[in-house]
Amino acid sequence: MLIDPSVAELLPQLLVLLPLAFAAGLFDAAVGGGGLILVPGLFAVLPRELPAMLMGTNKFAAVMGTAAATWRYTRQVRLDWPILLPSAGAAFCGSYLGALAIHWLPRDAVRPLVVLLLALMLLYTWRKPAFGGVDAGRALTRRDLVVGLVIGAVIGFYDGFFGPGTGSFLIFLFIRFFHFDFLRASASAKVVNLATNLAALTFFLPAKLVIFGLAVPMAIANIAGAQIGSRLALKGGSAWIRKLFLALALALLAKLVWDTVRG
Template identity: 40%
Template sequence: MLCVASALAGWIDAVVGGGGLLQLPALLIGLPHLPPAYALGTNKAVSVVGTSAAAVTYVRKAPVDVRLASRLGVVAALSSVGGAFLAAGVNSAVLRPLIMVLLLGVAAFVVLRPQFGQTPGGATTRARVLAVFGVAGVGIGFYDGLLGPGTGTFLVIALVALLNMDMVTASATTKVVNVCTNIGALAMFTWQGTVLWKLAALMALFNMTGGLVGAHMALKRGSGFVRVVLLVTVVGLVGKLAYDQWWS
């Protein structure tokens, strides 16, 4: 069950982000007698392999600005540390409704703007680059450490909206950023000793396979395909947050 979930999570994550919505709950169900920290740590160890494989595939075949993506990744990784530091003192029950409203707004925007992310929007200004570092690097990076679900999806939307990227290029850039944030988080979990390395190694093989397939499909089928997966992922994320808020 965990390996199948990991493969599907790798595919979703490579296309548009959000694979943790499937993989982390699967680990929590599959490891019921261990503290949740072990599921979190093992999830990061698995994800960093699949995300790295997808990132390499994208960088080789998509027009990714690796320098920009790497710098953005470093900022996001540092911001996520700050979010993680404050996470214990924040009531996530207050944040979830706000995030759901934001996601529903994103879904409505994508539906009402069929051309959103279909083709590159042209050159970007220095102000837009600075804005993406503030929104995606600092803001979304902080959210990744504070709460987490849907970080990849938020990054894709931010890159399309602020840097005029098409969906495929935005998804590719997101993978490079995610590698940086995952490595930072994994280092912390490793230091805490909450990674089940043998299980993670097995799941990582399936996650990597799913990630490679997802990246190739996104590159082959283009922005329209990524847009559809994005909408499905947003709906799934809203459902997950609603369940956590009112029924869990």
């Protein structure tokens, strides 16, 4: 097990993982899905390490990139904090409960349902070119607050329990229920996703399931990628994010279908 190894021992792994962490931060800042890049890389580079250790290391790096992207978005995109903060709080609690539920529920049991939901989400977005193209800019209501709490709790639980596609689901739901455009939905999703990542770290850090010799350099690379990714998203706007969103949803769907068939 890799615990407090020297920098020299970690250099070969870092040569592979740092570019992956950068790419994960860049992609995740725009539409989510950074885990699709970094998690398989960690498992490939460290095949003998405990899966929980690799997931903790990934979360440590990812939360830094998500925080950096959130900070940039909050400076340039109008966010509805009265909705987002309660939603993020519900997501934090849901994510922690989801992580605990892994001990009692089979994770693979939810995979077919996730595949179905992703397929429906992808089909809905593709068939509606105007979906997420324009922000309605309407005032949010008390009903929206309740919907935000439900979205946060459910997606938070999903992220803690299973995880793949959390950012995509958040973006889709924010557009569907709050009528945001893709840019505003992506920025809002970062706030909630930051809460779910922090909740996961409240489990991984006390359990000492983080390889800091890898996690800290990866976090720096992830932050750098997130800065560029969020800048590109802000510059390209909703049309560019929509294309990335469809590409990510398709890639995630293909991966989950393959995992289901192979499993």
